[in-house]
Amino acid sequence: MSVVGSTWGRLTPPGKALAIALPVLTALSIGLLAVVVLLGPAVVTFLGDNLPLVRFVVAATAVLLLTIPTAFLIIYMEMKVIAFMNLRIGPDRVGPYGSALSVVHGLKVLAKEDFTPTGADRIVFTWAPVVVFLASVMSLLVIPFAPGLFGQDFNIALLYFFAIGGLSVVGLLMAGWASFNKYSLLGGLRSAAQVISYEIPLTLSVVGLIILAGTMSLNRLVLDQSGSILDWFVFRQPLGALIFFIAATAEANRTPFDLTEADSEIVAGFATEYSGMRFGFFFFAEYVNVFIISALTVTLFFGGWNAPFDWPFPVAVSLDPASLGIWLLVLVAVVPVAGTLFFAAPLWVANSRLPAWQALVIGFVLFNLAVVAVGLGLAFVSFDWVVGLAWFFLKTYVFVYTFVWMRGTLPRVRIDQLMNFAWKWLLPASLLNLFVTALAVVILAK
């Protein structure tokens, strides 16, 4: 028995694993270091030469990450707003005013069993939520959030948007068919019929707008609306905006057009058999869709990131740190301490049971928050894109609120009424809108 053999024999199982893993990890690290040293400059040059590619990857990641807080916020908003409309309290257990409830919901959904029913088509069943979710995330790529802040600026962005938006119905149909459940099947077929019917008035309602603007790039459309509030397209295309909003509601399967998941009729529609994170993806996609159609309504008809009025107090922050001289040192040394004490002292005085160190910690946190708030305020008045982003989200959430409001107020329409409304009312109205717009453009051009 060699020395190596006896040592190996005395090791515990984790020790054995570590003994194997350590050399491998060391070798890998050295290899990685070598690769970075040798290929690093080449990679940097490559990335520098292919900036659009880098931009796309960064944008896609950012958009993917944006969906999480968006969905959480809208879910919380829906729970709370509908609760107030129902004269309930709504979520109030987790976090302040229950605001962490959607996060906890997310964790719960992750921890749940991922169940596939017997008889389901496993592959299609697994991929359906992915298709639905990706379709909504990909639509986010073209939305201009602020001046210069967008994923990609196509000249056919609007067309891309409708094409990708229509893709989600494939996912719903997949889910409905693969679940091996008749309620799911009904839900999937309903969504197919509904989404395809409402695609037509949805698309036709913006054609008038495209004629007016002469472009399909969302960025250009927003730039066209800059100026005063009267330049927004909603004042030039009121009928188009109305049709767009109604058709978009149906497109996102929201009340009163939520036949796809009508819980009093077909249980949960296409999502009946889904559980765990697969259901979570459907849920996410639904709320991201709400955000997207609100964002698109704002972009197309309500001025995008343009402010409805000019900021009345022009604040020019022109402070040169160098001019302060020695006072800069005093500022840096004294202000944090003084600020912390300023916030901590009243707490310590008011609460006799609070130890001094805790009061100081709280005071420090409050001071930092105050600095961040002041900084954000300065940024708001100093940077274009921050102002644009703020206005964009403000307007978008007004529309999100409208959707939530409709959910709390309206009953559901029937499938034949839904179809009649699409084909007999919305389609002729959107054609009329298109005709009148085209006529006006021709007459005014002469």
Add this chain to the structure above:
Amino acid sequence: MPTRHEPAAPYEIPAHPSADDPRVTLEEQLGVFEPIPPYPPRTEREAEFYTLRDGEMFINMGPQHPSTHGVLRVVLKLNGEQVVDLDPVLGYLHRGVEKLCENADFHQAICYMDPLEYVSSLFCEWPAVIAFEKLLDVQVPRRAEYIRVLSTELNRVASHALFMGWMALDLGGLTPILYSFIERDEIVEMLAALTGQRMLFNYFRIGGVNGDLNHEFMSRLGDWMSRATEQIEANLTLLNENEIFVRRMRGLGVLDRETALRMAVSGPNLRASGVPFDVRRAHPYSVFPELEFDIPTRQEGDCLARYLLRMDEIRQSLRIIDQCLHEMPDGPVMARVPRLLRARPGRAFAAVEGPRGLYGVHAISDGTDQPFRMRIHDPSFVNLQLVPLLMPGNLVADTMAIMASLDPIMGGIDK
């Protein structure tokens, strides 16, 4: 859809398999997919129903479904979204109430009547109590009769208010159910102050009621009555003027006068078809001859008429409550009744007008202290027979609306 699965590999089931043998239960679970009964069809109707033509499929609505009222299972035969045929399957809530009553004495039998209609319990106690009083020749004090009318009319308002919310919920509206629960909760709380229970009151006794009106009940009632009309009208404007709601209900599930009479329908469903039949007027009982109220009727016979008629009934109930409060006489609330009751041999039938129709009890006594036989006539059961008449030809979404407009309560149907 795929058909029944074959077992993946042949295996031996032991001669006497245990009930929790996983292999055995797996096979049973796979069989659940088929709504077709495992036995050969017993009747012609069953054979016809369980034969699928091209493009048709079965779907099980219930017993666990978000919007069947209670545990009712309806096997729907669908062609696309259209209901071709359907078969209600009852019995999931069967408790054998009639048999239980035969093994209880007359006092105990009353408390078995409460869970029949868990939304309006007092109406189920009433016919039983009247029937027993007839058998025992008991005279009820007038104050007790007034209290009975007062409490039952309150219960009717609670039931109809809840109906409004259910109706909207089955059509997809989330909010009205919570608004109508406010009304119901106020009434239920004041009845709890009167009877001691929120849901299954067990308040009526043979010869009177369990307790006189107390201060808490009266103060709650006065509080509520001062704003009831206003509040209910305000709730109604939420729904009655909603275009989607009205368009979905109008012309849906039309029940004509002849069919309604032929099917022995009673209550608001009958009056919505134009027949002004109300037990309170047709076969007066208690103090109803002295009270002033109208019997609202509507001619259309559709879901909207049934809904609006119930809302009219709420207004009439408020009128009756008002009169009861004004004309309530003084006196005892309980007749002098011996503790051990021995009824004369014979039979008695009593019927009252409940929020769902005619509640009847036919009690037979053989001279002992227990009813020899009790037959309970429940209006929900009779009204549920309309479902196969009204639903075929409509869409899946409408089955819920029609079911809600008939307002069945499964506790009474399965007994």
